[in-house]
Amino acid sequence: TCGICVEKCPFDAIEIINLPQELEDDPVHRYGDNAFSLYGLPAPQEGRVTGILGPNGIGKTTAVRILADEITPNLGQWDDEPDWDAVMDEYRGTELQNYLEELQEGSVTVARKPQYVDRIPDRFDGNTRELLEHTDERGVLDDLVERLSIGPVMDQPIDSISGGELQRVALAATLAREADFYFLDEITPYLDIGQRMTAARLIGELTGTDRSVLVVEHDLAILDLLADSLHVAYGEPGAYGVVTGPKSVKNGINEYLAGYLENENMRIRPNAIEFEEHAPRTAAASSPLVEYPDLTKSYGDGEFSLTIEGGTINENEVLGVVGPNGIGKSTFAELLAGELEPDEGSVDARLDVAYKPQYIEIDQPMRVDAFLSSITNDFGSSYWDTEIAQPLQLERIMEQNLTDLSGGERQRVAIAACLSEDADLYVLDEPSAHMDVEQRVQATSAIRRYTENHDATALVIDHDIYMIDLLADRLLVFDGEPAASGHAGTPVGMREGMNSFLADLDVTFRRDERVGRPRINKPGSQLDREQKRQGEYYYAP
Numbered sequence: 001t002c003g004i005c006v007e008k009c010p011f012d013a014i015e016i017i018n019l020p021q022e023l024e025d026d027p028v029h030r031y032g033d034n035a036f037s038l039y040g041l042p043a044p045q046e047g048r049v050t051g052i053l054g055p056n057g058i059g060k061t062t063a064v065r066i067l068a069d070e071i072t073p074n075l076g077q078w079d080d081e082p083d084w085d086a087v088m089d090e091y092r093g094t095e096l097q098n099y100l101e102e103l104q105e106g107s108v109t110v111a112r113k114p115q116y117v118d119r120i121p122d123r124f125d126g127n128t129r130e131l132l133e134h135t136d137e138r139g140v141l142d143d144l145v146e147r148l149s150i151g152p153v154m155d156q157p158i159d160s161i162s163g164g165e166l167q168r169v170a171l172a173a174t175l176a177r178e179a180d181f182y183f184l185d186e187i188t189p190y191l192d193i194g195q196r197m198t199a200a201r202l203i204g205e206l207t208g209t210d211r212s213v214l215v216v217e218h219d220l221a222i223l224d225l226l227a228d229s230l231h232v233a234y235g236e237p238g239a240y241g242v243v244t245g246p247k248s249v250k251n252g253i254n255e256y257l258a259g260y261l262e263n264e265n266m267r268i269r270p271n272a273i274e275f276e277e278h279a280p281r282t283a284a285a286s287s288p289l290v291e292y293p294d295l296t297k298s299y300g301d302g303e304f305s306l307t308i309e310g311g312t313i314n315e316n317e318v319l320g321v322v323g324p325n326g327i328g329k330s331t332f333a334e335l336l337a338g339e340l341e342p343d344e345g346s347v348d349a350r351l352d353v354a355y356k357p358q359y360i361e362i363d364q365p366m367r368v369d370a371f372l373s374s375i376t377n378d379f380g381s382s383y384w385d386t387e388i389a390q391p392l393q394l395e396r397i398m399e400q401n402l403t404d405l406s407g408g409e410r411q412r413v414a415i416a417a418c419l420s421e422d423a424d425l426y427v428l429d430e431p432s433a434h435m436d437v438e439q440r441v442q443a444t445s446a447i448r449r450y451t452e453n454h455d456a457t458a459l460v461i462d463h464d465i466y467m468i469d470l471l472a473d474r475l476l477v478f479d480g481e482p483a484a485s486g487h488a489g490t491p492v493g494m495r496e497g498m499n500s501f502l503a504d505l506d507v508t509f510r511r512d513e514r515v516g517r518p519r520i521n522k523p524g525s526q527l528d529r530e531q532k533r534q535g536e537y538y539y540a541p
């Protein structure tokens, strides 16, 4: 290995990764002897949204705790009493000087949205209205409630609302606070694309004044839209993390995807992450796994009704499922699994369906290895290690307790558990939630390889457009009125599917000229209008 990593090299480094220059200097903070060290800090800027892009466990929260004055950085001298004067000497003349001076004077107030909104109900006992009114220091609640569509759950107890609702409530609660510095740790989990874009817009509007916003986000299309500048974070999760100086958002994301940081002359990954610029050619038709006729299903007294156009799902394919929340995607999966009976039409095949739900609730105090070996007899076989454990990076967490896992770790265990089942159809509902970019890419290739090698079929519901682009062979597009009526078309090719999905959202993507990465067009820009006229919303013709 290259000597940087304390454990096995995560990249099986074929080329030596340069020792970062920064590691020869003192860190900003070290938790203890041989403990995690952080090098570099992001610099919040007044009136701007600063993004941080990097893996989990790399010190982003540590950096924010420093910027929120919860930790006084010790400059690596963990056994001495930390001293702000020494820190100020260190940062004089840098972008951070002003901010740190204000922080030291105690004149910086901080509002923070936590990463795991699922935990809010454990700490707050009451309904949505009570939570939000308590935080409405700016008197902007009505507008936030309206634009984030929180109205329907205002009088519901916080412990009864869904993850997507909690995410929007947490965002509203944070943005309603009066603060100088807002820190948002992941805004997209459980939100659909329309909701993600609304959140990005609201955050952008917040900075019109002298407030500064720092955002950690792994949905690159949204990060691109949201941030004014970007710090890339890299290193060895759990061992050390380096936060680069500010970059333009475009360069920061491009360099991150390319795996090479230009100013730093630093390779952070052996391979680039690449996107298809043109819709992939329709794969040679494999045999059908299931053919289903037109179906309908409604709940209650027709409060919600779903119509599904008949179609075919093929063996060996990954079918991407896109559409807003509350539109019937999970209901469709349950119809295929035979867990629900349709009102009209019938699904003949009784498919064995393995299902990874959107919200992963694990409360058993059980180790990861014990849990996974209770699901499959293949556990521990070299085949299982190669196909599942390695691509999902499970080795390092096998001995941990399920209850102690981070969100991204929990997600990987849940995907592994789903793929380890013996099934005809694997349904994965929002696998991207809480995973960092690296983990999304690895999970994508794990799911793809698994379906190819096992004559299996996967249905992947996700709102990260990059992940869907990298993962899916075809698309099943849902539209309609959330919580009222849903409609699904028949599965179609990627170009046709992206076009109908994005036309419904009224969003077009252009390609970054250097790396072919899809980027959201400014609404009403020349490209936006031209592409809409041509009906090409995603893949350039």
Ligand code: ADP
Binding pocket: 031, 035, 036, 055, 056, 057, 058, 059, 060, 061, 062, 063, 237, 238, 239
């Ligand atoms: P991120 O936000 O990027 O996921 P964190 O800043 O939360 O990363 O954590 C970075 C590393 O620092 C992790 O390995 C974590 O276990 C370690 N760490 C965090 N807080 C402490 C602490 N108080 N003492 C020792 N190690 C810590």
Ligand code: ADP
Binding pocket: 299, 300, 304, 324, 325, 326, 327, 328, 329, 330, 331, 332, 482, 483, 484
């Ligand atoms: P999606 O997966 O697209 O988010 P779902 O299929 O979960 O959508 O739900 C679609 C709509 O049906 C939502 O309004 C939801 O509240 C409602 N719904 C889901 N399951 C039930 C049920 N068992 N009884 C009544 N309403 C339901």
